[in-house]
Amino acid sequence: DTAVSQTPKYLVTQMGNDKSIKCEQNLGHDTMYWYKQDSKKFLKIMFSYNNKELIINETVPNRFSPKSPDKAHLNLHINSLELGDSAVYFCASSQVGALAGELFFGEGSRLTVL
Amino acid sequence: GQQVMQIPQYQHVQEGEDFTTYCNSSTTLSNIQWYKQRPGGHPVFLIQLVKSGEVKKQKRLTFQFGEAKKNSSLHITATQTTDVGTYFCVEANDYKLSFGAGTTVTVRA
Structure with a gap:
């Protein structure tokens, strides 16, 4: 069983379109995250949710809207896609906030905006 | 912004040799974690240091x-x-893990 699974793995779309990435974890963790990894491999946190509540929003444009229907799911919807949104988006989870231990990452969703 | 700085950014190593990657912060860290990301893969936890x-x-x-x-x-x-891959040091603080820029390691056989 995959601990953190995200879909789709690949997304190719035109500028201006709207797209969603889904994430689910079966580890029973309380906290979930979205990270963006650019072409230089820099990993930047976008959002952090704890028990469905938004904890961290790292000055991400309003075009990005996370949704957590329950603590096992954290989806990411992106409106009006721009070229600069091209990146790999990683979902992750951890138990009771970052200090409690390790992050478990999904395999990533590679978004290409043309 | 980024609080932990990693050096070097790239490390080319001959197979069998040793190397070290460093992580520095201007502030005191509550704890630090290390992750490894293989090419095309996702970050995987290696260790957490607290004391x-x-x-x-x-x-x-x-x-x-x-x-x-x-x-x-x-x-x-x-x-x-x-050992090929990118090694990240990570500061963990209040539901937020801040990644360093990583050291990307290549190995010459």
Whole structure:
């Protein structure tokens, strides 16, 4: 069983379109995250949710809207896609906030905006 | 912004040699984690260091947390081709893990 699974793995779309990435974890963790990894491999946190509540929003444009229907799911919807949104988006989870231990990452969703 | 700085950004190593990657912060770190990301893969947790001066070993990998808790290092001995990837140090604080820029390691056989 995959601990953190995200879909789709690949997304190719035109500028201006709207797209969603889904994430689910079966580890029973309380906290979930979205990270963006650019072409230089820099990993930047976008959002952090704890028990469905938004904890961290790292000055991400309003075009990005996370949704957590329950603590096992954290989806990411992106409106009006721009070229600069091209990146790999990683979902992750951890138990009771970052200090409690390790992050478990999904395999990533590679978004290409043309 | 980014709080932990990693050096070097790239490390080209001859198979069998040792190398070290360093992580530095201008502020005291509550704890530090290390992750490895293989090419095309996702970051995978290696270790967490919490105590001042802490040293932990995992086979050929040695992790160290500085006495002042402002720096950390990862030393790999007898590098193998399986060590290829990007190693990240990560500061964990209040539901937020801030990644360093990473050290990307390539190995010459």
